[in-house]
Amino acid sequence: MALDNIFGIGGSALNAQTVRMNTVASNLANAGTVAKSDAEAFRGKRAVFKAILDEQQNSQDNNKGGVKVTEITDDPAPIKKMHEPSNPSADKDGYVYLSNVNEMTEMVEMMAANRSYQNNVEVINTARQLMMRTLDIIKS
Amino acid sequence: MSLFDAALSTHAKSLSARSQRVEVLAQNIANADTPNFKARDIEFKKVFKNTLEDTMKTTHGKHMELAVDDSTDGMMYRIPFNVAFDGNTVELNVEQAQYGKAAAEYQATVNFLQDNISGIRKALRGE
Numbered sequence: 354m355a356l357d358n359i360f361g362i363g364g365s366a367l368n369a370q371t372v373r374m375n376t377v378a379s380n381l382a383n384a385g386t387v388a389k390s391d392a393e394a395f396r397g398k399r400a401v402f403k404a405i406l407d408e409q410q411n412s413q414d415n416n417k418g419g420v421k422v423t424e425i426t427d428d429p430a431p432i433k434k435m436h437e438p439s440n441p442s443a444d445k446d447g448y449v450y451l452s453n454v455n456e457m458t459e460m461v462e463m464m465a466a467n468r469s470y471q472n473n474v475e476v477i478n479t480a481r482q483l484m485m486r487t488l489d490i491i492k493s
Numbered sequence: 494m495s496l497f498d499a500a501l502s503t504h505a506k507s508l509s510a511r512s513q514r515v516e517v518l519a520q521n522i523a524n525a526d527t528p529n530f531k532a533r534d535i536e537f538k539k540v541f542k543n544t545l546e547d548t549m550k551t552t553h554g555k556h557m558e559l560a561v562d563d564s565t566d567g568m569m570y571r572i573p574f575n576v577a578f579d580g581n582t583v584e585l586n587v588e589q590a591q592y593g594k595a596a597a598e599y600q601a602t603v604n605f606l607q608d609n610i611s612g613i614r615k616a617l618r619g620e
Contacts, residue, residue: 355509355512355515356516359515359519362516362519362523366522366524401528402526403527404527418516418520419520420527465526469525472585473522473523476523480515482596483515483599483600486599486603487508487603489607490606490607493608493610493614
C-alpha cells in the first residue's frame with residue numbers, strides 16, 4: 354500500500370530537517386568563538402541532503418523513498434583574523450581567528466528548515482486522514 | 494461475485510492509483526531542499542490505464558486506442574517554472590497545491606466506494 358510509505362518519506366524528511374536545524378544551532382552557538390590558528394578556527398557546518406531513490410534502495414531500509422543527510426560539510430568562506438593581543442588565545446603576533454559563521458545566513462537557514470519541517474508534518478497529517486477515511490469505508 | 498466486481502473494481506483500482514500519486518507528491522515535498530532533485534509526478538490516466546488493461550481493450554478494428562503510450566509507468570518529471578540554482582526543480586507552492594488536490598481526489602474516490610458499498614448493503618437487506 355502506498356499511503357503508509359508516506360509516513361516513512363515524511364519521517365525521513367523530518368529527521369533530515371532536524372539535523373539541519375541542529376547544525377544551525379551549533380553554528381549560532383559557536384559564532385563568537387575565537388581560535389589560535391586558521392586551521393583551528395570554527396567553520397560553519399552545513400547538512401547535505403540527498404534523495405533516497407527507489408532504485409538505490411537496499412533491503413534493510415523499511416521505508417521506501419525519502420531524504421537523508423549524506424554528510425555535514427564545512428562552510429568554505431574564509432576565516433577572518435583580528436588583532437587582539439590581550440586575548441588569551443592570541444597567537445604570537447597577537448592575532449585571533451574568528452569563526453566564518455554569518456548570523457544572518459544562519460537565521461534564514463533556521464527559518465527555512467522550520468518551514469520545511471512544518472510542511473512535512475502537514476503531509477503526514479493529510480496522509481493519516483486519508484488512511485483513516487479509507488478504514489472508515491467498512492462502516493458505511 | 495460479479496455484482497461486487499462491477500460495483501467496486503473500478504474505484505478500488507483508482508484508489509490504488511491515487512494513493513501512488515499522493516506518495517510521489519509526498520516524496521517531492523520531502524526533497525524540497527535536496528540539491529539536484531528533480532520533481533516527479535504521475536499522470537493518473539496512464540497508471541489507471543495500466544491497471545484497467547482488461548476492461549479497456551479494443552475489440553473491433555474501428556475502435557480507437559486510448560491515446561496513451563505504454564512505455565512508461567506514468568512517472569514523469571515536472572517542468573518547473575523556474576529552476577533553483579542548486580538544480581532542484583521542486584516548487585513548494587505547486588507541490589502543496591497538487592498534494593491538496595490529490596488528497597481531495599483520493600477522498601472523492603473513497604466517497605464513491607462508500608456509496609457503492611452502502612448501496613450493495615441496502616440491496617442485500619432488501620430495504
